[in-house]
Ligand SMILES: Nc1ncnc2c1ncn2[C@@H]1O[C@H](COP(=O)(O)OS(=O)(=O)O)[C@@H](OP(=O)(O)O)[C@H]1O
Ligand SMILES: [Mg+2]
């Protein structure tokens with residue numbers, strides 16, 4: 001077995017199992033949405049997915065720390081919400097019993113579920129093995145039936161080493177370039193659901209999501225691009241998450257004529273890594289907002305291994321060793337190696353002229 005192959009397998013199966021739950025929430029349930037202290041939404045899907053993934057990590061790697069987006073505070077004071085989540089978590093399992101066994105089987109009790117969610121409370125840092133978990137990235141996209149991703153990455157001594165992104169609403173087929181329709185409501189599951197993975201130094205892959213064991217994978221790589229004016233660039237749906245006006249100015253300066261593709265979540269990183277798009281621009285809207293490590297860790301290693309470069313808006317490598325946030329970085333620029341320098345120069349020009 002190569003280094004990190006067990007970590008990769010557990011992460012892939014754990015993400016795959018969590019997506020069984022998030023899809024059940026989307027199709028069968030009231031979403032149980034509550035507002036967090038920063039006014040952002042969280043649903044029973046986010047809590048349930050965090051519980052299932054942390055249980056799988058703790059079963060296999062009991063010593064590892066976990067930086068998870070959610071905590072169980074709201075559930076300890078809201079029995080109805082807690083019971084709704086437990087109802088889903090207790091009988092969500094992979095259809096392949098060997099794969100389910102690898103993840104340690106079901107969580108034992110509702111109390112154990114709350115404690116498991118709270119194991120995502122690591123403060124992160126520069127030493128040792130730390131998992132970064134976003135149980136639903138793009139919660140707003142999830143709620144509106146757009147793109148969302150279940151995101152898990154292993155950071156070793158501050159370096160993102162393993163990354164897995166489960167994107168239930170991306171098309172399995174990657175032959176077409178993405179366009180505006182990709183970010184819109186996904187009305188059915190037909191032909192959708194992709195699991196992206198990478199291990200540092202070992203390349204990036206994708207495979208169709210399944211509800212059992214892992215399906216065969218294929219290598220992915222960014223699209224070769226020589227004429228930047230033909231690039232497809234991705235950005236957030238929410239204007240509050242990245243500066244659409246600065247991004248439009250950058251695109252214009254680069255001579256990009258195509259309309260940007262707006263989609264929620266790290267599905268943006270996944271889409272450029274498989275060559276369905278070319279660039280991802282995420283310029284800061286606020287002086288004070290610090291990007292969260294779970295919003296980027298998996299995407300960064302997947303794009304890096306697919307032949308891309310990811311930095312912040314000023315060309316600095318994203319530093320995952322400083323805790324739960326990327327406190328020394330502002331914004332994100334992700335692009336194929338060949339055109340990154342051209343883009344980075346224009347990003348700095350636009351930001352400096354403000
Ligand atoms: N002000 C601000 N600036 C930048 N980023 C922010 C901000 N506020 C929230 N967030 C984080 O954005 C995550 C959603 O990812 P995207 O921005 O790619 O999606 S979206 O298109 O805007 O919905 C979202 O992740 P989830 O909470 O997991 O959905 C947030 O962590
Ligand atoms: Mg959130």
Ligand SMILES: [Mg+2]
Nearest residue numbers: 134137138295
């Ligand atoms: Mg997120």
Ligand SMILES: [Mg+2]
Nearest residue numbers: 069134136137
């Ligand atoms: Mg989230």
